[in-house]
Amino acid sequence: MGEFKVHRVRFFDYMPSGIRALAFNRGTERLAVARDQGSVELFNFPDNYCQEKVIPGRDGRSVEALCWVGSRLFSVGLDGLITEYDLDNLRPKYTVEAYGGPVWSISCNLEGNLLAVGCEDGTVKIFEVLDDRIQFQRNLDRQKGRIISVSWHPSGTKIAAGMMDMIRIFDAETGHAIHRLLVERGVGTAKNREVVVWSLAYLSDNTIISADSAGKVQIWDGLTGTLIRSHYITKWDVLALSVAHDESSLIAGTSEGTVVQFQFLSSGEQQDKEWIRTRTFKNHTHDVRALVLTDIAVVSGGMDTQLVVRPLLDKVEKNTAESALRKIVFPFKSLVSCAKKAGLLLFQFPDHLEVWRLGESEGYGKPGECLLIKRKPEKLIHLKRKGEDHICSSALSPCGSWLAYSTTSSVRLYRLQHSGNNISISKVSKLPKFLCSAHQLCFSPDSTKLFASSTQSSVIVISLGQSECKYVHTLATKSGSRQPVHLLAPSEDGKWLATANTDCEVHVYNLNKLKLHCTVPVYGSCPTAIAIHPMTSNLVIVHADKQVFEFSLGQKEYTEWSRKLQKQGLHPHWLERDTPISHIFFNPKNSNHIIMHDVYMLCVIDQSLPFPDPKTRLYNQMSLRGLPEAERVRHSHAFKICKSFQDVLSVISLEDQSLVIVERPLLDIMSQLPAPVLQKKFAT
C-alpha cells in the first residue's frame, strides 16, 4: 500500500454550534438549519443529505425561527429583525425591523402571501410577502405577554398564538382574539413558574396541538376553545413540534433528548380517531430544540449540535441504506488549511484564525507505532477578525507566506514573514475593490496567485507580489449558473484550475490562457471533492452519492479507468458510507495512487489493482495482513481502506510525503456542550 508518517493533530478546538431551528421545503427538498451562532445551513436531502450551502452568522444576529415561502427563506430573531436570505450569494438579502421587540416565531399561511410573526411586546404582526420584499400589513390585537409561537390555520382565517400560561386564537381578518385557552402549570414547585407554550400546530380540522414547558402535549378543540386531551411525555420541557403534511402524525421534542411520535388513529373498529402516542426515539443526549417530520423521516436537532435523520421504517424499505439512521456531526466545508512546504496549519473559527507550526518527530518505527517528538507543535498566530460578520472561508499559501480570509462583507490578505523562529504578520492594504466577499479561497501551488470564488459562479484571479497585489482576470462560466463555487482545485504545474459549484457543474480553466478549457458532463449529484493529478493531469471528482470519476483534461473525456469503474459499479459498502469524501490528494512516490478520506476512513485507491467484487469484503486490510505474501496479491483489490482514525476533520499531505490528520474526538466536543438535564437512572 504505502507507508506514511502521520502527524495526528488534536489541537484544533473546533466547537460546533447547537441547532436552534429547522425548516423543510417540500418542493425543493431542502432542509434549512439555523444554529445558535446565527449561521444558516442548507442540506440537499435527496442528494445524500449533502450540506450544500452555509450562510455565515454575525455577532449580535440571533435566529429563533425559520420559514420557507416558496423557495425563499426567512428568519426572525431576538434582535427584532425579519431577514430574507440570498441563497445564491449566501448572505442576508435584507432585513426588516418588526418594531415589536425580540421576535420569537414566524409562520407562513398556506397560500404563501402572508407571514405572521410573534413578538415580545405581545403583538402578532402580519406582513405581506411581495416579489422582492415584505411589507407590514397590520397588527392583531395586542396581548399582555410575549408571543412565543404562532401557527396559521390552513384556511388562513385563524391564527393560534402560544404565550405564557395560555394560547390565544385570533380571527386573522378582524384581528380580534376569539378564544383563550388556559394552559395548566406544572405540579409542585413548578406551580409558581409560568408555563411557556413553546410550540403550536393548527390542524385543518380545527384541532390545536400545543407543547409546553410543563412537559405536556395537549390537544385542543379550536372551535369551542376546550381541552380534549393532555399527554404528559416528560418531566422537562417539550420544546418543539412538527406535524406531517397529511396531518396523520406528529412529533414532539423534549429537553431530555427524546422525540415522541403521535399518530391519528382509531383504537378500535367502532372508535373515533384520536391522537395516540406511538414511538419514542432517543437519538440525542441534550435538548431537542427543532424538529421536522418529512414524508419518510424524523429530522431532529438540538443542543448536542448533531443533525439526526431517522427514517420511519414503515415508510422506507428496511435494511437498506435509505433506512439507516444518519447523524451529521461535522461541517462539510473544510476549516483546516495547510502550508505544505512550510509545515504550518491554519484553523478557521467564526471569530478568529489560528496558525500553528507542526511538531517534529525523529526516528522510524513500524506501522502503528508512535514516534518520539523532538519539538512540540506551537501556536504562532492568533488573528482576530475585523468587524462583526463571521469568517466564511480562509486559506494559507503552500509556502506559508500568505494568509487570506473572507467574511460576507470583506476579503483580507496578510503577508507572513518568517525570520528564524519568529513570525510576523502584516496586512496587505490594497486589494481590488470589487473583491468584497469570497465563498472559497485558494492559493496556487507556487503561491503567486489567489483564487477567490465570487458571484455568478465566477472565480476572481489575483496575482500576489512583493509590492502589490493586482487583479488579473475573472474566470466565468457560460452556463449562466448563479450558484456559488464551493470547490477550487489548481493543478501542481499551475496550468489548470478546476472549479465545482452547487449546481453540480465542474469547469476546468486554462490559467495560461485565462479561459475556459472544458466542462465535465453534468452528473446529478453535487461534487464533494475534486483534484488534478500532478503527473497525468487527470481530474478526479467524487460526488455526494459516493460516485468516483476520472476525467482526462488532455482528451476532454472520461478515462478508461473511470469507464471501467462505472461499468463494474462501486462496492455496496462504499456506497453505504454516510459521510462525504472531503479531500482528494496523490502520492508522489506512486502515480497510481489516489488518496481520499471522509470522517471515518482513509482510502488509497490503487489504479493498477482490480476493482473489488461486490460479493467480497471491501474493508479487507486487516485480513490481508494476516495472509502470507503470495496469498495477499490474489486477494488485494484497488480500494485500500484504513479506519484507524476517527472523527477526522481533515487529511492533508505535506511536501515531505507525511500526512497531517486533524481529528476532533466527539468526546471532546461533548464535554464542552451546555448542561444536559439530570436523569436519574436506576443503579447508577
Add this chain to the structure above:
Amino acid sequence: MKPAVIKFLLKLPSPPSQVCLIVRALETCVVLIRIRQLNMAGDKNSAELNLSLEQSDDEAPEEMNFESARNEALRRVKSALETAKREKEQLKEKRRKRQELFQEQKVTLLLHLCTGISPYAWAVFCDDDDDDLLNVCIPLSLMETVTVTTAKQQMSYQQQAAQNFLHSRFYGPESRRTTNNELLSIQNKKGPNKQAAAQFVKKNWGKWHLREQGEKSTTSGHKSEFKPVTG
C-alpha cells in the same frame, strides 16, 4: 465675604432706618440686600463702615446714598461671578492636563511593548486599520496588566432581557440540570463495555517525549475539563 454663597433675605422693611436695595443680578435672580445685615469683613468699605461704627456708637449710622450702595452690590456680584468663572477655567485646565498625561502614557506604553517577539509565546494581533495600533506585534510575555478587548456592539436591553428569559428557563435555579461529565460517566457505566465512571477523557493521549531534556512531560493535545466522578 463668601463669594460663592450669597444669602438671599426677603423681608419687609419695618424699621425706617434700614435701606432695602433691590439689585438685579446678571442672570435671573433678584437679590435683596439689607446693607446692615451683610458681614463685610475684609472689605475696604466694610472696614470703613466698621471704623465709622466704632468711632461713634451713639451717632446714627452713616447714610450711604443709593448710587454707591448699588455700585457696591454690583461690584460684589461681579467679583463673585468672576471667581466662579476662574474656578471653572482652572478645573478645565486641570482636566486637559490630565488627558494629555494619559495620552503620553499610552504612547510610551506602546513603544515599550514593541521591543521584540518572544519565540515561544504566540502573539495576539488586533486587526484594526482605523487606529494607531496598525500591525503591531504585542508579545505576551511583556503583557502583565494590559488587556486588549474589542468594542462590541451593544445589545439592546430588550434582546438581553429576552436572552435572560431563555437562560433562566433552561438553566435557572429550577432547571434540574447536571454536567456533561455526569452524563458521560453514566454512559460509561451502562454501556456495552462497562468502564469506570472517571476515565472517559484520555489525559495521557499525545504524551510528548522531549529529547533534549530526557524527561517525560505530560501535556495532552486537548483541553477538555475533567472531574473524576464519585458515588
